Amino acid sequence: MSTTVQPPAAAPKHMNRLGYTIADYKGADSTLCAGCGHDAITSQIIKAFYEYGVEPYRVAKLSGIGCSSKTPAYFLNMSHGLNGVHGRMPSLGTGVMLANRTLISIGVSGDGDTASIGMGQFVHLLRRNIPMIYLIENNGVYGLTKGQFSATADYGSKAKSGVVNQLPAIDLCAMAIDLGCNFVCRSFAGDPKQLVALLKAALGHRGTSLFDVISPCVTFNNHDGSTKSYKYAKDHEELLHEISFVPFFEQINVEYQEGEAIDVELHDGSHIRLRKTDKGYDPTNKGEALDTLRNCQESSEFLTGLIYINESKPDFLTLLNMVDAPLATLPQERVQPSAEDLTEIMAALM
Amino acid sequence: MSTTVQPPAAAPKHMNRLGYTIADYKGADSTLCAGCGHDAITSQIIKAFYEYGVEPYRVAKLSGIGCSSKTPAYFLNMSHGLNGVHGRMPSLGTGVMLANRTLISIGVSGDGDTASIGMGQFVHLLRRNIPMIYLIENNGVYGLTKGQFSATADYGSKAKSGVVNQLPAIDLCAMAIDLGCNFVCRSFAGDPKQLVALLKAALGHRGTSLFDVISPCVTFNNHDGSTKSYKYAKDHEELLHEISFVPFFEQINVEYQEGEAIDVELHDGSHIRLRKTDKGYDPTNKGEALDTLRNCQESSEFLTGLIYINESKPDFLTLLNMVDAPLATLPQERVQPSAEDLTEIMAALM
Amino acid sequence: MSYKSPQTLVVEEEQRGSGGAVINDFPVSGKNLFPSNIAGLPTWFTIRANKDGWIARRKEIDFLVAMNPETAREDVMGLDPNRVVVYEETLKANQYRRDLTFFPVPFTKLASGITPDSRLRKLLANMIYVGAVGHLLEIDPAEMEFALTKQFKGKAKAVTLNKTALDTGRKFAAENFDKSIVPYRCQRMNATKGKIIIDGNSAAALGCMFAGVTVATWYPITPSSSLCEALTEYMKEYRIDQDGKATFAVVQAEDELAAVGMALGAGWAGARSMTSTAGPGISLMQEFVGLGYYAEMPTVIFDITRVGPSTGLPTRTQQSDILSMVYCSHGDTKHIVLIPASVEECFEIAYAAFDLAERFQTPIFVLSDLDLGMNNWMSDPFKYPVKKFDRGKVLSVEELKRLGSFQRYGDVDGDGIPYRTLPGTKHPAAAYFTRGSGHNENAAYSERPDDYQRNMDRLNKKYETARQHVPKPEIAHAEGAKIGFLAFGTTHWAIIESRDQLAREYNLPISYYRLRAVPFTKDLVEFIEKYDRVYVVEQNRDGQMAGLIKLDIPAHLVGRIRSIRHYNGLPIDARFITDELVAAEKGEEN
Amino acid sequence: MSYKSPQTLVVEEEQRGSGGAVINDFPVSGKNLFPSNIAGLPTWFTIRANKDGWIARRKEIDFLVAMNPETAREDVMGLDPNRVVVYEETLKANQYRRDLTFFPVPFTKLASGITPDSRLRKLLANMIYVGAVGHLLEIDPAEMEFALTKQFKGKAKAVTLNKTALDTGRKFAAENFDKSIVPYRCQRMNATKGKIIIDGNSAAALGCMFAGVTVATWYPITPSSSLCEALTEYMKEYRIDQDGKATFAVVQAEDELAAVGMALGAGWAGARSMTSTAGPGISLMQEFVGLGYYAEMPTVIFDITRVGPSTGLPTRTQQSDILSMVYCSHGDTKHIVLIPASVEECFEIAYAAFDLAERFQTPIFVLSDLDLGMNNWMSDPFKYPVKKFDRGKVLSVEELKRLGSFQRYGDVDGDGIPYRTLPGTKHPAAAYFTRGSGHNENAAYSERPDDYQRNMDRLNKKYETARQHVPKPEIAHAEGAKIGFLAFGTTHWAIIESRDQLAREYNLPISYYRLRAVPFTKDLVEFIEKYDRVYVVEQNRDGQMAGLIKLDIPAHLVGRIRSIRHYNGLPIDARFITDELVAAEKGEEN
């Protein structure tokens, strides 16, 4: 297999294809604890949006409540941000995308925000396949309220106080696949390269892309006995594949052996290339994806990579058959029926 | 394999082992539409509780809001009933079981009540494994509010008005298994024998037992094009196995060939025996259960039977290490620490 | 409204000494009293018809059609003496009273004569009684046929069958009854010419559509579902572009928290958005509405009130969510509530609500109720709204270029209303960060006491500004009046009739202030100042609106406020008000 | 309370002409002002110490220890003239003002002299300033060592290290500063003998434990989390049976809807149940609380109020959820709210709440706030409650045998309170069906207007009955007073000090009514009748309690109610009240 060679368009080195510098994608200074996984993820978001070349004014940043949910203030200062209430980011995000389908939305949530109070809205966002990068900064605890277990805390994980979690963890990736999500990945705040590649791929996907990113809480859940610590994650990370991303505006010709990698064309024409490890994993196979997740749940493995992808399913906005222009800014003439229409309606009621 | 013979204890024919008649398990007259699947399920609940011989005063009946949620008024008049608010039966039920662990609780919900507004609480009830029979009377629509699609409506299913559902159905059984539920079954209001056997088995299980029962809404979702009609369900039902139930107080000796049936001993000493069909299905295998569900989702099969069972996991009340007596009725002496205790606490604060 | 298997049809008319006068182009109003159950439980349908145009519920029934075995006895026992009862013969309704005029009809038997289909028979029995009643009340047969043909438009077989039933009933009555003993009669009038009939929810849906709503989100709940359902139908017809694409999105959410969340998200992003619900939904929306208030996000929320608290009586009417709306959410919050009384106002106020939401950048409540929303009301046709939309203080790219920057939460104009930008605005200064936590004028996070307090004071000022923009009351000063009524919403219809009763029967002229919004406009105080006592009449137990009024007026006027409350779930009626008022005024004399 | 990296320690003392007098067994109160953030943002800790026992917040700072580069300038600029500043030398705090007394200390440098560990150094710097301050304020070194040893009990290494730091600070101050120019001084008193120090949330947790709570459910939220966390710890210690099993269940729910649902389910099934939350949780609980009211299910709900609306300021204090609690849920609802002002009352009122919940079979709110809940307060030790629990009207099997049957929602005793049975009661007549929809006396489904209204009237009567059972106010009539204060909760501490100020400085005696519950007891009206004006002082923008009072008293008294409101998120202080009152009274004179 091969794709045509084309050198990348010439642009000043410190600028992306739209002429923005990386500084244009930064936000306010973080007030999180030094070393918090969330800050690492923020950096990768900045990098991915810069490298892909996203128009900042087209982005809507969304979040709920929690340390993780604070982070949208720390990236993309030139984008509108909406930091809502605890656990209800999905509905706000849905409304935003209904109002303006031309926006690119990225929502950041926490494991408490999503898997506890937000579970209902999370499920229904996935079911509707709302176009949105939905990124969970998963640390297994409630950071902002000081370290209580969340619903993604692993069975047997030990809290700082020594209390052991006796309930099973909810696997948000498995849940997402089951609910029809077509872009599901798991990553790690300590693996910047993979995360950036996945984020760029998500920018090329249409529909919800779910990111379950292990993001250690250095203050409340980074001790021995925790299964969401940097050390635990590093020791247990198992890559599903090496990921490279080829954006639609760059066409590179890299030959590879049939069967050695999987190349998926994304909705926007970009490609994501997954170089197989010895696992020989195929992320376009739903059954394999779910089985793999279940197996690694049982064996406490921490798999990272693109777990499932399907580029053929329509998103919710497509199903709604809306006009192309944002509903938000349609002029009065296009949204107010005519006087004749009213007369007709009235006549039918007489 | 075999179990010892013992004739059932002699009891008057029209009474169960506790001396109650079937009338003692009935409720008020139903006000549902004639032919509603929910009424059929009500009858099977009455039958199962009668035949198993449940003490009515030990039962707590729970429900949310909907036609389905009205049904606890139609069975077990001698049991306390709590018909709460829409979608929040799980939390009420959890509270009831925390207060009195000696109760036997049965919750009846609808697909709207559980899969839409109730999704969050449903997930967390399952995750906690609260001892409760949780029965969803699944008709794919909101009956009581007149026929809108619910989140279990199948993709492509047609409403009475002709509108076609474009969103995927949530498979509540798959979700339950994923979340750690240890007794998961799917049945059909039109298959009384199977439903009664499963209900009796659930009475012997400790922890949540989930029932996803297809229960046609004759008024709003029984037409051609619906996938939750009597006709569709009858035409597509695929039995996983033939089920028989042997309560702990009856020991029957029926020989069967190794491999021909699966016999599971329940928490209370009862047995459920699953005679294999040509599918050769093993409901104690989680992976097989999930794969089977996924496959039949894809092929639009309607499987019924005991999909997954695991008798070895503790329920939430066990994890809490509570005293055996109901917390609700502990006397003041047992719940109010002594004056010396207060003095000790005060001293530590000086 | 669809007529769901009415088991008992109740026709009533003001009884006059001279013999009543009714129907054919005379004002009627119908109310469906149905249970919170899909089928099988008793349902009543009351029709009020009278030449003076009173359309409030009337407690007393003059002409009863008793079809339902379960309620026939109680329905008959509840009548005043000398009233008329048409009934299914087998119910033996005449065994219960001696002081009524009875007309037994063998409906079932007559129906079996027409069709062998038992399901159809039940429906035809209803048409047979229409025929019989038509004869007894002297309704023009031609008019009835006309109505029937219109109802079953295009279904020739149904028309024939129903016409046979109608004739059967009429014939049976003509042959067996002496209609001259019936003290009521229908007479042709011209009072309904050019009128439409519509339910309040459909009217509100039309208002929303003509207000250019683009995102509507909802979760089914009685009695509000039909608003978004009607909206969907109308939008499919009138809001599809030439290329077949929708200029709207209507989304059935998974619950009310999600519905209002979507509506707020859409409003934040610039859409004219709305949701519709009833009491339980209002309770569930509380947290999000607080975000809307504090972070200043527009949307419109309809509350079609049913009887609370809790699940309450889902198919009965009440005005009891007032405090839940006005004080919606924890902390110091106050909301704008608009209150239509008629289907015409459902249209107009729905329309106005979107302008107000965008102007004030806050959730706007519209308070309707089951009686208004789900029953059919006669009305003049709605007037086409010619005004330009008020999209509020939204800065465009051009304005941003001119200004260079903007303060999201500053009070530039001194009215408490800040400026905003929409996501997608292509200007480097457009973006800002919205949050429900503390913020300063620049929308930056702040916990500073002064920032917090300044912001809260501005929000208060914004609320005060709203007093000048909300729909004004309708005020009627009565000549020689010493006291006044204050009411709102559907209570209006009983009030105007009660005022007539009080004037005629007690020679008691009473002025009237019909409130159409919270916060109150300044003429409220002026009105109260004019009268010795003002009776606030409302449909809830706790006198919720009377309380809000007391808190809003100078202390020396509080003593003038009286409260009349009706809260049994049925629409309030004029006689109730008249009696309560007369009793209260007697009390004042002592 | 844990001292989270205090960046700036602020010590303050009433400045007297004669020179102040403080510490060692003299009354102190500390308040932690922290951001809604885990680490790294500025935090203040204020200590108030004075011989008269005033423990409310005092706005003015007398003795500032400035350690935080980000806030040092603003903190210094905010001081009144002639105050004292101890500061980290490198901050050059003395550059900002000439009218203060400055003591620069090289904390970081001194700390490096003690340890090479940089993380430890930061902590030791804090101990060094304690030493320096101790010297300047003449605190007995022996007492300081005693306190230090107690704090680090058992950790010998920590004791040594900290003692070195303490000594270093003291030595540095002694060698470099002239303490005689400091106008404050600590003197041994005996005012704290036998006192305990505890935060309100821990006190409330103890109240719950001694009230025999069996089911507690919660969802983490500041400032309420520490209540259930303290409860868990205490319960593990004191509520484990001999066989090692728990006589309780504490469950962290998935959100507040679930938390209150579990609590109500448990209450319904007979447990003494509770939940604890803050404003956003109260908003989310609205629907369920309506069920509790209407279906009559007991539970106790703590609201540890923070600053609203919405997420607001999670780590600041306010009393602004009053209306959200009293009118919680749609429809006609009214709830009982209990209001402790001290840690002792947190204990007692928490205890009382369970009796009231079971007696009245309804959700009982307890209104505390961040200031009371999360700060440490000095108190007399709590008294052991000797009363028998009031488990309310629960019918036992024996009683059912005697009665044969019972009416779940009947009003047998004329107090509006019905009888109930618990699931699990072994009697054929025990069972009943609970629902949030319409029901009659027998708990059967009913949509009848008369059933509905009778039930609502009974609920109203029950609420009236509650007036005689809720905690009574604390009333202090001042000799010669023409006006009164009315306050509740933590406002109390500023009120008593303000009364003292007004008496001393303005010769203005003011009576005082400290409210401890809604609904109000009948002595409220008696109090208001006695005074020309009653100033309701509260910590919210909208005067929420003043509003409730106006609605509850006869109209002719409404004119006497005045409102003083403090709502910037900091605890109210006496001087604010005094100034507001004096200004208002001046206004009255004109």
Ligand SMILES: Cc1ncc(C[n+]2csc(CCOP(=O)(O)OP(=O)(O)O)c2C)c(N)n1
């Ligand atoms: C309705 C509501 N309940 C509770 C809270 C308190 N709260 C704030 S953040 C949070 C949990 C955050 O956990 P998570 O989402 O995992 O984020 P993290 O801080 O771990 O990144 C909670 C419970 C709230 N803000 N709102």
Ligand SMILES: Cc1ncc(C[n+]2csc(CCOP(=O)(O)OP(=O)(O)O)c2C)c(N)n1
């Ligand atoms: C908070 C709230 N929202 C909406 C409703 C209205 N409502 C009553 S039942 C129901 C749906 C019932 O559907 P389902 O649970 O599937 O039960 P079914 O009637 O189909 O048996 C809804 C939306 C309500 N009672 N409460």
Ligand code: SF4
């Ligand atoms: S508390 Fe944990 S999650 Fe929050 S900022 Fe600190 S390290 Fe990150």
Ligand code: SF4
């Ligand atoms: S509407 Fe449907 S679900 Fe409800 S009672 Fe009728 S048939 Fe059953």
Ligand SMILES: [Mg+2]
């Ligand atoms: Mg977390």
Ligand SMILES: [Mg+2]
């Ligand atoms: Mg359903």
